[in-house]
Amino acid sequence: MIPELSVEHLGDALGVGTATPRLSWKIAADPGWRQASYELEVDRGSGATRHLVHSDEQVLVPWPAEPLSSRERATVRVRVSAPDGDPSAWSAPLTVEAGLLDPLDWTATGIQPPWHEDHSDDDRRPPLFRHGFELDSDPRRARLYLTAHGLTEIEINGRRVGDDILAPGWTVYQDRLRTIVHDVTDHLVAGENAIGAWMADGWWRGRYGFDGGTLNIYGTDIALLAQLEVELEDGSVRVIGTNTDWVAHPSPIVKSSLYTGETFDAELVPDGWTQPGFDDSAWQAAKVAEFAPGTFVAPEGPPVRCTEELRPVDVRRTERGSVVLDFGQNFSGRLRVRAAAGVGERLVLRHAEVLQDGELYTRTLRDATSVDEYRGSTGSIDWEPRFTIHGFRYAEIEGYDGPLDRLDVVGRVYHSDMRRTGWLTTSHEGLNRLHENIRWSLRSNFVDIPMDCPQRDERLGWTGDIQVFTPTASFLYDCSGLLSSWLRDLSAEQKRFGTVPWYVPVIPGAPMWTPIQPAAVWGDAAVLTPWALWERFADRELLARQYPSAASWVDQVTRLAGPSRLWNTGMQLGDWLDPNAPPDDPALAVTDPYLVATAYFAWSAEKLADTAAALGHQADAERYHRLHLEIADAFTAEWGGDDRPLDDPTQTSLALAIAFGLLRDPARRAEAGDTLARLVREGGHRVGAGFAGVNLLSDALTATGHVETAFALLLEHGSPSWLSMVDKGATTIWERWDSLLDDLTVNPGNMTSFNHYALGSVADWMHRVIGGIEATAPGYRTVRIAPRPGPLGCASARFESAYGAITSDWTVVDGAFSLSVHLPTGVTGTVELPDGSAVAVGPGEHAFRTSVEAVPGVA
Template identity: 55%
Template sequence: MTAIPAAPVIEHHRVPLGIGESAPRLSWKITGAQPGWVQSAYEIEVSRTCGVENYHVASDEQVLVPWPGQALSSRERATLRVRVFDAEQTPSAWSEATVLEAGLLEAAEWIAQPVGGTWEEDPASDDRRGALVRREFEVGDGLVMARLYASAHGLYEAEINGRRVGDDAMSPGWTVYPKHLRYYTYDVTEHLRAGVNAVGAWLGEGWYRGRLGWRGGFRNLYGSDLSFLGQLELTYDDGRRDVIATDHSWQAAPSPILRSNIYDGEDYDAREELTGWSEPGCRGSGWTPVSVRERDPATLRAPLGPPVRCTQELTPIEVVETPSGHQVLDFGQNFTGRVRIRVQGPAGAVVTLRTAEVLQDGEIYTRPLRDARSTDRYILAGRSTGEEWEPRFTFHGFRYVEVDGWPGDLHAAIAAGDIVGRVYHTDLQRIGWFECSDPLVNQLHDNIVWGMRGNFLDIPTDCPQRDERVGWTGDIQVFAPTASFLYDVCGMLAGWLQDVEREQLPDGTVPWYVPVIPARQRWTPLRPGAAWGDVATFTPLTLHERFGDSGILDRQFESARRWVDLLDRLAGEDHLWDTGFQLGDWLDPAAPPQDPADAQTDRYLVATAYFAASARNVAVMARILGREEAAHYSALAEAVRLAFVGKYVRPDGRMASDAQTAYALALRFNLLPQEQRAAAGRRLAELVRESGNRIATGFVGTPLVSDALTDTGEIEVAYDLLLERECPSWLYQVLQGATTVWERWDSMLPDGTVNPGSMTSFNHYALGAVADWMHRVVAGLASAEPGYRRVRFAPRPGGGLTSARAEHESPYGRVAIDWRIEGEELVVCTEVPVGVTAVLELPGAPGIELRHGRAEHRVAWTSGGVPAATRAGSLPSADPAAH
């Protein structure tokens, strides 16, 4: 079998339509190669309107290789194929083709203006009704292509001739609106017909104008208007282009959406619907000229990642009859999304859907939602054929839905599929999986996945249910390694990191959350914070490590450098960051419910440790990029390390804060002298045992403690920590019925009541960062070079587990490991894709080099888990060079 390259992937786009890169990088995977095959060169064929060009490059690279030809122009389409050459310069067959299309790359290409209703501009009103906007237009003969470029102040859904355009939701998402407004490109050729056509859009408040922030929040933070910005371009076979853009010629009418808000839900009156409003010939007294607003076209940018979509539908598993007489649907899973209903009843009847994550005393418990109403209301039109409805411009985090006013039997409606939970999040590609012999650990991993899905909705949020849902930088900083294994987050997070830099203050301060809520100066002033601001240096390196994208490092280097330079100024000559407000080891389980920052570990120890780590990260970034600043930041990192040891490490090797997080930071950030590491590891293990193997770390320590134990030879203690069942622990949550990861270790108390703290979410991903350790250590699959160009297989069985497996769809292809204990042998099966080398490190055995292929390896393993002599064998498809 010969090597076969797959169709090229364009940057990190799943569908390269309307991309914003004029010279996009290309990647491909190779399958079918014989053992020992290596790529020595590649050839890219680019077909454009100006002709076909071929580019031959002598290189073994196949991930994010440079665009080979002239840069793309706006709207330009190109078709690409690739073939690869072996060591003897024998070419493979050509890959399947990839068609890409550029979006509007220059501000001058935009002629559209934002338009909306005139009645909803009063910023003093909190309940302004949104608008529908529309326009009719002619399509001539010979149409070959039509594209709609769309965005909004607020949220939009477009329609053409009565048909929905696209399947995305909550578009254009939440960005730093004054500097960055995302637009999406839609192929609408099949929506159109010769003659009269109509285009229109629904509008909703979203993050732009709707209520944001806790303690009541604020409205009109980015503007007081709701406006659609659309540019429909028609291309004909004779080369001419007609443009139908939003301007004064459009019309507006009040929407049947009476009110919509992310926190509070949506109210919809079906009696107010305008039949055929997005079809030709719609008439009525409700239509008035639009109000035309302004938008700097230089702020319009194509997305780097996929949009939000519905990715799954759930059916209720039970109807709970509550003590107060309500009916509550249990979907069996805490998730983020909306409920779709099909209903038939009299005009004016109201169906109310009220959501919650948990029950208490048999009723939905809404206190953790704080000021979020989280309620949708549908007023029936009374159609004899029935009605179908789903909210458009809101989302909820929930497992339970209290249903009031249902005109009929709720059980029968569920059986008929008339009530469905629709799961929404950024439509990321799943690329990582894990499983082991312990079903509770598997449930924990499932909870981590569901928690990520619920919180990756356009931005990496902290929670999807209460009056918050913002992009806390510390949460994603600790969770990015786990996220990057489970899903292809590179495009999404690369775009979000650009907004981090846009929000960064001139002095280098990185906000606690991005985008920043503009009214934050009234209750959350921007100030530097360790672990949160360090997202600027940690997350770009994580994405580079996992996806092999050095371009992210190049784009984010100045942001990272400015953050560390700020810390250098704050610390001063003694290199200790020991002043200012800090969140520290946030939500340490020993902290009081109403003071989550009051952790066992000194918050300034945390700050100085992160200062040292971030300085080192900037040095690493500089070395990768070939920048001369590497030496400066390496020296700074060493100076901070020495200051940390002098301040926080006692002569006997104990930390000034004798707490788990302190030792985890010192060990994982390599702050201790080599001769003190073993003692620190022993003390960390002692602290874990003294706590009864219960968790004693918060957001900062939790992602580090398991690795710190593993690195210092305390692997069984790390397993004890993972497998503990008493509160606080990961499995305590599982045994309490959790289906996502909680914000607090004890969000639900052992007696079944909810923690009294005001921050008590049942869907936060930060404490699920342990999954990265599970992937790398329990299963034993880790990247050893950026993009998994080299893989380290190093499973560390323990804790009584008898098997584990992990697989990851790397930029080069599928990497997998599957181990099991069979009698007195540890059997390990590995899979390595073409273009990747690997090392297999089994307990008690020498390292084995692997190349692409599948292989099986065995080592002797006693009942106590102690490795003995080793031997290796291979499956028929394995590369002989592996042994």
């Protein structure tokens, strides 16, 4: 038995941003074994210290030794013991290295290009930066610390450093600017060396946002701050930092935009410019640029990387001579093109999510034209853009006249490189495709922040979208680090604007159809997203850090609602994109927006009470729980009726009332469930909810004894429904239920995307009810395994928790239900079978068999 050790939520322990990083480990032990104590060994190079702790905790435990200092390395091992047993073997050593923890550690000077630029021009040409230097010996160790105003990629001695893109990512730059650390030991040699930086506008100053976008959001000048620290063989340290000794030159990237794409001129490349010995005498000395080291932060989650390559499933040449490619999958990324011959002087790459009449349909991209261009070819090419990203399934290439079988094009899939943690497969192929569509939409939109879409002129961190989707996202992937970072930005913007904005980061002064103001569902992300992450990952530090933000939101809504406890003022988005709303007004849902606002007010108050209790703030917990009860009573008095649970019931109003505990009378709650089931049946089992209710429908039906109706809703093929998207060829989740109309033409609305994750929030219900895996304590320390077969013949679910893999596999054959369950060491739970029996289980393998009533349509 050898524990498997990790640090924080990071896959890489290089450059951690805290002096006291938390540690976690998994244990593969015999059933019945339990941890009673652990011992951590910390070796800082001058001798190891050991720290014995009597505890069964193994997730995010405190750093046991003295805090790390900047740049300090420590090797950590752990071993564990049962109450009366000998200690386990030591884990493999894990090396943890701190980044630059103090702003004074930065001695480099920021640099920017020396030439004048027209800051109102979209087509500003970004700079290259270069510096040559010598080392007296081969390096023993070398670290490159860097950040940028804009985006950067570094080369040393002609070799790319790292494999991340869009660095340093997008944060609320005026408060938080990420610094990146690379181990560049094997890039350097004794003697001459050279370092060069590619740059681009990115989010810093590139045009971004809708309605034409906004230029210079955070500043007008691209700038670089880099500090290369080299420990030589004799133990001395050489620091090579950006300063005015570095030189600049206009880039062969003629223009680069996250929306419009990138133009690269191969004839403008200074050959060998990142190699030693390059003649840079014609380059200009860089100019000093100001950075604010007090805003510097380390990454909390993984960078954006290429995680997969897709080959076209279809390639054809059009009558115009262009080449159209279908990758068979909508995704976020870009093309890499290789061709030995046949490339003209101008190669143009266009991108789109869908085809209409055999042509790329780009109207839905709005102002994000998504065109990449390569100039100056000699007939062959091996090229991929650097600083842009597109959402697409189809691509068109103009300027290539060679044979198609010699054209080598791949779709490079880019997103934050999160570790996958959740799986679900069933006997229903349509559901399996739906689940994959949800997963692909998550991947496409988790690009440094949780975006709404990857293709059009938007790509913003909408708070309501991620609020409803966090339970699904945090099962499928370990998104804890990414969302932890984003929640810091939410708190910063909340303080700046006095409320939770509708999207984070905010684009100051961006043309928009509403000012920043409180809105239910969206603002509730301040409470509900940290709570969902607490349930998945048991990160108490994150929960405590976000508590002031969560409390501030609920307190603000309490003031807006006043003594009535009804939030019935101000603009609300309500049940956004309700399929029954007018196509040109997605906020005009059939459910009263103030009902939605008051319901979410009640739910956030209750979850804030739970948060306070988890943190030990008992007085707050009691106060916010009383507030929840007061809101629930006000809700029932305002919208309840004598002859039915709610006046003018809708799928969303009933789902909210049931799922959020607003009907305190059990009889009224049961009646609401019956009414909801009747509405769903009368509607042909088609979805009648938008963003505010779609994640709650199936749970509300299941909780009130109508699981068969929940399955019928999920398995319906008529539009609007989840499977109607699948039937129309979707490979991701759409923004609108009818983004593609029944005649397979694109919805004519201005707001039509084929890659939004919010309507995929139903996967959380699928994981818990079909797969049967549900956490009953934070981090899945205890679980409930209670699969409901419905009309399905089998299903298999797996969640890779912080403790290890939790699995649930079941089949129904000839009326016999068979279930296999695996729990890892450290996890206990209860298995609930379809016959109503329940069994307590611990770590290990468990098998169950019982009869189940025959259900029509078993697959």
